[in-house]
Each structure stands twice: as C-alpha cells, then as structure tokens.
Amino acid sequence: MTIVDKLKEKLHLGGNSKSVASESPAVPPKSSASSNPAVPPKDASPVATKDSLPDLPETEVFDHEKVTVIFVLGGPGAGKGTQCENLVRDYGFKHLSAGDLLRAEQTREGSEYGDMIKQCIVEGQIVPMEVTVKLLENAMRDTLAKPPSVSSELSSAWEGGKGRFLIDGFPRKMDQAIKFDEAVCQSSFVLFIATTEEVMLERLLERGKTSGRSDDNEESIKKRFKTFEETSMPVVDYYRSKDKVVEASIDSSPPVQEVYQAVRAAIDPRLGVTAPQPVSGIPEPVAAVEPVHDEPAVLGKPL
Numbered sequence: 001m002t003i004v005d006k007l008k009e010k011l012h013l014g015g016n017s018k019s020v021a022s023e024s025p026a027v028p029p030k031s032s033a034s035s036n037p038a039v040p041p042k043d044a045s046p047v048a049t050k051d052s053l054p055d056l057p058e059t060e061v062f063d064h065e066k067v068t069v070i071f072v073l074g075g076p077g078a079g080k081g082t083q084c085e086n087l088v089r090d091y092g093f094k095h096l097s098a099g100d101l102l103r104a105e106q107t108r109e110g111s112e113y114g115d116m117i118k119q120c121i122v123e124g125q126i127v128p129m130e131v132t133v134k135l136l137e138n139a140m141r142d143t144l145a146k147p148p149s150v151s152s153e154l155s156s157a158w159e160g161g162k163g164r165f166l167i168d169g170f171p172r173k174m175d176q177a178i179k180f181d182e183a184v185c186q187s188s189f190v191l192f193i194a195t196t197e198e199v200m201l202e203r204l205l206e207r208g209k210t211s212g213r214s215d216d217n218e219e220s221i222k223k224r225f226k227t228f229e230e231t232s233m234p235v236v237d238y239y240r241s242k243d244k245v246v247e248a249s250i251d252s253s254p255p256v257q258e259v260y261q262a263v264r265a266a267i268d269p270r271l272g273v274t275a276p277q278p279v280s281g282i283p284e285p286v287a288a289v290e291p292v293h294d295e296p297a298v299l300g301k302p303l
C-alpha cells in the first residue's frame with residue numbers, strides 16, 4: 001500500500017474513484033519542513049504537495065441528467081448561506097457548503113488536512129482543490145444514498161437516482177470549477193449574489209460576535225475579500241462567458257426576504273419551475289407570478 005493509499009484510508013476520502021496516482025510509487029514531499037506532508041512551511045502560501053492529496057476521478061461521477069448542481073457564489077458575507085436555507089425549504093435542495101465541509105474536516109479527529117485547512121481559512125486562502133472536490137463528492141454520494149426528506153410535491157426531485165444540490169461557496173478557483181464539472185458532475189448554472197464590501201464587512205463582524213469562526217475578524221475578512229476579487233471573480237466571469245450565471249448579479253444589500261424574491265425570480269426560469277398554484281387553482285404564467293415564500297416550488301422537467 002502506498003503512502004497516498006494509507007492517507008486516503010485514514011482520511012475516509014477514498015470514494016470509489018479510479019486511482020491513477022496511487023499506482024505510482026509514492027514520492028515524499030520535498031518542500032515541507034513539517035512532518036505533516038499537507039502542512040506548508042510557515043512563510044509559504046499554504047499549498048499541499050500533490051502526493052499528499054486525494055486522487056480525483058477522471059470522468060463524471062454523477063450523471064448531470066439526473067443530478068442538478070447549482071453553484072452559489074458571492075463575496076464573503078454576501079448572504080449565500082442565508083439564501084440557500086430558503087431555497088432548501090421551498091425547492092427540496094440539499095445544501096452543501098464547501099466552507100462547512102472544510103471546517104468539519106479541519107476538526108475531524110485524525111485528519112491529515114486539519115492544520116492545512118485551518119491555516120488556509122484564517123489566511124483567506126483556497127484549500128487545494130483535491131481536498132474540497134473530494135469532500136463534496138463524498139457528501140453528494142452520501143446524500144444520494146440517503147436522500148433528504150422533502151414534501152410530497154418535491155419528492156420526484158429525489159427519485160430514481162435523481163437529486164438536486166446547492167453548492168455554496170464553491171468553486172472559488174478556476175481549477176476547482178474545471179475539475180468538478182469534468183469529474184464530479186457538470187453544473188447546471190450559477191447563482192451569484194453581491195453587495196458592497198462595506199455591507200459584507202459589517203455583516204461578518206456582527207456574525208463574528210457569535211459564530212466562533214476563525215476568519216470572522218477584520219484581518220481575515222480583508223484577506224478573504226482580496227482572494228475573492230483576485231481568484232474567485234474570474235470563476236464567475238468564466239461561467240458568465242458560458243451564459244451559466246442566472247443574472248449579472250443579484251443585489252444582496254436589501255433585507256433577506258427581498259433578496260430572496262430576486263433569487264427566486266432569477267432561478268425559476270432556469271429550473272423550469274411552474275408557479276405555485278394560486279388559491280383559485282388556475283396556474284399563472286411564471287413571469288407574472290410574485291413568488292409565494294412559504295410554498296414549495298413545483299419543479300418542472302430536470303435541467
């Protein structure tokens with residue numbers, strides 16, 4: 001068994017993907033002074049060496065004809081998680097936050113990646129994509145094996161191997177976008193929400209009073225803004241160039257419910273949603289319907 005195989009076994013990151021690197025002889029990391037191969041030297045940007053990272057599959061693991069993936073992007077504190085909660089309730093999505101998965105892996109006992117993730121998060125840096133993509137792949141597999149309970153109107157979204165995921169805060173870097181679309185599941189579209197740095201800073205500092213997050217402080221927040229502009233906005237632009245962003249941006253400055261109205265109006269046409277039935281029972285055209293927030297969306301054909 002190679003070092004890579006052993007690491008994967010310890011990490012529970014193996015999945016059922018075809019391993020290429022694990023067949024090669026293990027090459028110990030050269031640049032890290034740490035005994036943990038995934039931890040970068042203190043003065044370097046936190047990059048793990050290729051050998052210490054999980055292998056990823058080469059072709060799509062989940063059939064995008066059955067499994068719908070929507071990426072939810074926006075700056076730190078723009079309100080992605082908040083809007084996802086609403087969408088889960090009304091559309092029967094499974095919400096997967098890349099940040100939450102990384103934080104869970106960071107504190108998982110025995111994780112070889114814990115220190116690296118911790119350092120990346122506090123520095124506002126992007127964790128090497130192999131780790132995040134594998135965590136997402138595993139979470140999707142687990143969810144499809146045990147689908148969430150949804151209302152009867154929405155149950156068809158999870159039948160016969162089908163599923164629908166909101167992947168929040170991912171992809172943050174071009175390599176992640178390309179790898180996920182190619183090897184995990186081709187994404188359907190991107191929901192992009194945006195507000196000013198001033199608003200995001202205020203929200204995050206407020207959240208930081210109770211969140212316990214190591215990056216909800218002014219120093220980390222500024223670094224996260226920089227990474228978002230330099231590394232993550234090109235991802236949004238890339239999807240925009242492929243006409244996969246629902247709107248140029250949804251302004252997330254107004255109150256939550258107002259933002260949610262804009263979110264629903266933007267995603268419904270892409271989802272093929274038929275309007276929630278009005279009291280009279282006569283369906284109205286989608287464009288004319290003011291979203292009814294407490295009613296589930298009736299989903300049309302898969303994307």
Ligand SMILES: Nc1ncnc2c1ncn2[C@@H]1O[C@H](COP(=O)(O)OP(=O)(O)OP(=O)(O)O)[C@@H](O)[C@H]1O
Pocket residue numbers: 074075076077078079080081082083099169203204206207252253254255256257259
């Ligand atoms: N429209 C809004 N108006 C006021 N406060 C909001 C709004 N949307 C979200 N918030 C608050 O702002 C904070 C950040 O929101 P949220 O956690 O949803 O952002 P996020 O984009 O997921 O952040 P991160 O990228 O850091 O995980 C939360 O405390 C949330 O309650």
Ligand SMILES: O=c1ccn([C@@H]2O[C@H](COP(=O)(O)O)[C@@H](O)[C@H]2O)c(=O)[nH]1
Pocket residue numbers: 076097098099100102120121122123124125126127128132168169170171172176215224
């Ligand atoms: O794809 C990703 C997503 C997140 N990260 C790291 O996690 C933190 C926090 O992310 P939130 O979405 O705000 O919860 C982010 O700043 C990155 O350090 C990542 O590396 N890759």
